[in-house]
Amino acid sequence: MALKQWLLAGLLASTCLVTIAAAGPIENYSPVTADRLKNPEPGNWMHYRRTYDGQGYSPLDQINTSNVKNLVPVWTFSTGVVEGHEAPPIINNGVMFVATPAGQVIALNAKTGDEYWRYKRQLPEDLFQLHPTNRGVGLWQDKVYLATTDDHVVALEAKTGKVVWDTKVQDYKKGQYLTLMPLIVDGKVIVGGSGGEFGVRGYVVAFDADTGKELWRTFTIPGAGEPGSETWQGEDWKTGGGSAWMTGNYDPDTKTVYWGTGNAAPWPGDIHPGDNLYTSSVLALDPDSGKMKTYFQYHQNDSWDWDEVDAPMLVDLQKDGRTIKSLIHPGRNAIFWVLERKPDSIKYVAGWPFVHTDVWKGIEPESGKPIVDPAHKPVIGKRVEFCPSLWGGKDWPSASYSQKTGLVYVPANENFCGGFTGEKVPLVAGQLWLGTKPEDIGLTPRPGATHFGELQAWDPATGKKAWSHNFPKSQLFGSVTATAGDLVLVGGTNDRMFRAFHAKTGELLWEQKTNSGIMAMPIAYEVDGTQYIAVQSGWGIDAQRIQDALAGKVDGFENNVPQGGVVWVFAVKK
């Protein structure tokens, strides 16, 4: 064989190997319809929280309290990137789509772990990523939708990963970016912008799923003369924050999207006097027009960086002898909120602190407005301390609701306080604009603290805590998922563990040490009659920030959590 022929043969052989390794395209892909999104099959996970109501509950019970001790890894897959992996694997009839930091989407055979295809966003070299993550892909018909940190929404062909359309949302050079999983409602791809630390004006925007054409855009802060603009002074609204960086939930019966909004900007409230609508709120939006039907503001004149972007769960709550169409939201502001959703209003029902706070003196019973203690509200020119810390009682990681136990499971952080000195600084487009020096942000354990992370189970009807599991040497920074097998699944700790708790008692039933720490949302799915549990392990961003801030302050607090993402899939050993 001549050298040239030999080289050619070698090249062909290696090409074949590549083809075998990546088995795509996907055959027999199940198109995603409005009906399937409304009533997803029990074995699938097609929404951020599996269902439009955002409960984070799987009806699968093959893996349950009696056999979870036999849970073993079935396959794993390295994502090849570092930083915080925050996306739930998205499952559609045996196909898994994994989104990772750096704008990757990996399509895998959910049973075998074989790769079908991989999309790698080519991010601009000068992009500056404060939250270098992605929280998942939305599904509609034969397409997959990715929101990117360079502020585009991209539609990919589900079978091949080929780009169908790519729409610029805003300018990443001005600090606009996207990290959320798109919400898909009747052929619309709905996303909200990040960038609350860059002096942006938040918005929620919808695109046509087929063409990528923008259909509507609703700002979370009213413009001059619009209702709510009276809660701002001067030009503050133009840079007032209210970013909308997490996926909304949806009530198909009333055709209402519920979307959480972020903190007011910059942080100290006396820089932007007023209630600052609609920051730190939940908005009720019409998905056809984007029109705001109503809203509820969790706290006024935010001064603590307390985003309330994790959308409230929609739960039919039995309380005081009647069924309440409720919205349930354990807030970053330390208040566990129970609200009632009505066509033209969102009413306060109940609220209580679920972790220690010195910021609130109470809640006004009619309006549901929390009453602030000015001694713990950050201002310009003075160092102010407050509890909980700026990461709040619960940050963006999601709580879950079990339809079987009627309990809400909250990944809470207790005994963290914080503080900073407010400072008026000019806004420079595309640069951090916090209203304090970043290096001045404090995180302090509360004196006498016995633990930090706390997995809590609350009865939302009575406000009673059913159980809690404390983590003495770790924060708890990961989303929680509940299953009909009476399991509560969560990572979130700096010992790299993935855990299953008994939903009724809080007993720790199973744990597995993984490659890195877990911030992402666990999921349950089923293929060919076998139930699996999956999660991405990959530590970074705020879980890492909390850890860095506590290094040396708490004896035995683990500071070495290796980074690097891996998808883990578990099943019960037969």
Add this chain to the structure above:
Amino acid sequence: MLVFSEGERAGDVIKPEDLKAGGPPVRAWPKDPKTSVVRMGSRLNEVLVVKLDPAELDEETRSRAAGGVVAYSAICVHTGCPITAWVKAAGGDKDVFKCVCHNSEYDPRQSAQVIFGPAPRRLPALPLAAGDGPLTVAATFIGKVGAQQAR
């Protein structure tokens, strides 16, 4: 040449005597002395310039320094944030560069090697020419400026 990129003297050419010994660093843009063009079209061009005690510099760093003045890319190689802080190292007494986005720290005395945090490699150094008068750049960046991409 290098010019101030911010503050009251933005655009002015930087001389060694403009820098305070021991830091903090100043932020700078390169300026082409022939065309007078300030290379500020991309944020990837911004550099940190700091004057240190030459005796504290390791050999490699000293070879690229003008006296005790060293220059590095201002862009954190972790996820591309601007490095803005000059603070005591998490594990030491000396002031170092810190990126407040994700807490990576770099020691400018030792070729800006990573001493804390998630950054995977050193900051690219910008060699300076020794001599009197304004600081001048002696060569292109050593290493790739900016953050890593997905592999």
